[in-house]
Amino acid sequence: MFKEYEISLWVFFYILIIVFTVEFFTYVRKNELFKNIKGLETRSNYDFNSNESKEVLLDNYSTLKDVQIELLPGKFLINNNEGVFIKIKDRIIIPEINLLYNISENFTLEIINVNRQKINYSYKKI
16 A cells, blocks of 8 residues: 555656646747847847837738738737737747837748738838
């Protein structure tokens, strides 16, 4: 009887360690995508700046249907992020609302309009 209790305790302990390890690496991986390191040559190919003025002259666009748009490097701002994704090579980003993105390589904007409401976004090629 003591052996069964001891075995179940070890199984629980190992499952707990696995859960904590997975959660830790998920947290690290998630936050690594959005590091904005200024002054380094090896920084990522895109960054965002919430302090930069939103009054940058961006062109406004809107759509009512599902669309996939190939865009050149530029500044990007979204007002509603339901069903909006930014694809950069093999990375997929769900953009935050009213956050100005400065993307320095070609990217794909994919909009899946589930609610059939107008989705507005702003973009300016740099």
